[in-house]
């Protein structure tokens with residue numbers, strides 16, 4: 001575990017990029033797939049700016065420098081019986097906390113534990129003027145000033161460099177069990193719908209190849225009860241970590257894979273019989289298509305984005321997005337190839 | 341300068357009965373829940389539709405007239421205080437529940453719908469809307485969004501920000517922003533995060549889609565009585581650090597207990613120096629198990645009496661005292677001033693004793709009743725505005741409490757917002773560069789600074805004028821000097 005404050009170097013590098021008007025991109029450990037490889041950009045790497053700066057298990061709050069590997073944070077908080085609620089993907093286990101904030105991605109528990117943005121409490125950032133700024137803080141409730149902290153979640157580096165982040169933690173559940181049910185996507189949809197309207201310890205769902213996997217987590221008495229009521233069999237064949245990190249064989253296929261976010265409670269009618277994996281109560285589906293054209297999802301008011309170029313979105317910036325960018329990065333040097 | 345041309349436009353575009361300027365008609369809107377700050381609005385518009393909201397915003401933008409949005413006016417930081425030369429845009433008439441969608445477990449409502457009305461409307465489906473500010477019978481969901489309101493159940497279920505999934509927002513330039521929605525992801529910058537807690541300065545919220553949760557099947561409310569305030573504070577940190585997540589964990593001190601008991605007659609132990617109210621919900625076995633654990637913990641921190649309520653009426657009785665604490669405080673003093681700082685939980689005990697010594701210094705009593713599990717303090721400073729100097733003393737006392745919260749590593753406001761009330765303490769919490777960034781962000785949505793001007797974000801000039809010092813991450817210049 002490294003403990004190194006490299007912020008002097010990072011801020012200096014940004015200051016000089018600002019004064020020379022050079023474009024700059026950020027890189028943690030390069031764990032997230034990236035299509036745009038633009039040699040003209042300097043890549044500023046946060047990997048050396050690493051280490052947990054404050055962890056108080058009794059407060060359930062942790063602060064770490066942006067280059068700290070998520071795996072390291074996980075290890076440290078697990079040892080205290082705690083977890084990062086949103087369980088952000090680590091990919092090859094090298095993903096950093098800064099990358100998790102900047103990409104805003106969340107793990108399989110997202111509908112129940114909230115998103116990465118939800119548990120983010122504070123950030124220290126460097127904006128496009130080279131200023132070091134602190135927003136949010138280390139307490140659970142904080143409404144002083146606009147919520148710039150959460151604006152940085154999912155900002156993909158376009159608003160500046162995240163130097164450190166503070167997260168709220170949750171206690172690890174006493175017991176976690178996975179139940180398997182053989183069923184079609186239509187039946188799976190019904191099962192999941194029935195859970196949304198009654199209290200339970202459900203905290204993860206995944207359906208593919210005719211099996212519905214339900215993860216129950218919480219007080220052991222409650223979990224046991226839910227497992228029994230589910231009438232499925234306890235199974236261990238699905239790794240939620242591999243699902244989170246897109247390391248299941250499903251994701252290894254070279255064909256195009258689309259990440260589709262559906263409205264809650266809507267069933268994707270798979271008329272073309274694409275290969276589909278669903279999670280998040282069926283609201284996040286991964287669709288493999290034989291050609292480069294996206295699956296037909298517009299009627300579900302969801303969104304499809306190509307998985308492999310997670311960082312590239314074609315949408316033109318709306319008026320306000322351009323102005324936000326301008327407010328934080330007046331000379332437009334950060335991540336010039338990303339349109340947030 | 342009052343812009344009479346703007347008024348003519350408003351009158352000609354909107355039906356006459358929604359535009360009020362008569363002195364008597366506008367009087368009820370002089371103040372929000374922070375009654376010490378009054379201002380007569382120049383014109384009040386009681387908007388009945390999104391079209392009318394858009395007209396008001398367009399006219400105000402074109403004529404450069406300030407516009408202050410108001411929900412139910414229960415805010416405690418003067419956020420909805422009118423502008424003497426501006427329009428007060430009141431949204432309480434837009435109070436329809438547009439849709440309850442059982443498939444997605446969401447409700448879509450107009451901004452003037454009260455917080456409680458949502459839970460009441462969906463109760464028959466076994467669902468509820470989790471954030472429950474004590475003002476929930478009156479406050480509007482639009483106001484909740486603008487303040488990122490919390491409540492006693494936010495410890496487990498999150499704040500407004502965690503429970504709102506979609507918004508429609510009207511900007512002063514005439515754009516409608518459709519934000520979030522029923523899917524978990526949305527593209528681009530997180531405008532929702534910006535709008536929640538923006539205190540009416542970035543746009544007018546005209547539609548809110550909230551997440552509905554299944555009502556828990558079982559719950560238990562426990563009251564632990566303590567002879568020592570600091571020990572009760574330590575017990576809060578003790579409960580949280582064991583890994584339990586109570587649905588609510590609230591604390592009251594002696595003055596608050598006595599006032600609430602006199603007012604609500606719910607059987608609170610008035611001999612106690614502090615009580616903790618702890619609610620546990622979930623499945624039957626889990627609730628039993630966790631409440632036994634809490635009971636043990638309370639005892640180990642010195643609770644001399646523990647009341648356990650299991651049936652719904654008993655639970656309601658224990659909460660009723662807590663929920664009536666504010667009006668109860670209103671009965672023991674002519675005026676009270678409610679503060680809202682948040683601190684790390686482990687510092688509750690020490691900050692409360694600092695507040696007690698400030699109370700002696702200023703000669704003003706203070707009652708504490710607050711969201712202890714979140715570390716969100718609500719000291720109620722009791723005073724009498726009719727007595728010379730008491731108002732300004734109360735304000736000074738409040739400012740000192742907030743500085744104490746910043747020093748403890750916390751923040752000046754947990755849920756009530758900055759408004760006009762805490763604007764000077766913003767200078768202590770943020771650096772000039774940070775404040776500048778807030779101003780730049782504001783201009784993104786409101787280039788002329790017409791929406792709720794003078795609130796929430798102080799100008800740099802104001803900060804240098806008051807000469808307040810910026811406390812950087814809990815480190816004050818000259819920490820060796822005693823300040824409280």
Ligand SMILES: Cc1cc2nc3c(=O)[nH]c(=O)nc-3n(C[C@H](O)[C@H](O)[C@H](O)COP(=O)(O)OP(=O)(O)OC[C@H]3O[C@@H](n4cnc5c(N)ncnc54)[C@H](O)[C@@H]3O)c2cc1C
Nearest residue numbers: 411412413414415419473474480482483486489490540545
């Ligand atoms: C007795 C009492 C108890 C309280 N308890 C709590 C509590 O437990 N937790 C808590 O969080 N708060 C509490 N409050 C404070 C208050 O009720 C909340 O801040 C509430 O969210 C305000 O809602 P409102 O509709 O009254 O808003 P208002 O007071 O009318 O307005 C508040 C702010 O929101 C803006 N605003 C209002 N509606 C809109 C809109 N549609 N679009 C854009 N901006 C808008 C206004 O401009 C203003 O800045 C309490 C208040 C009282 C009087």
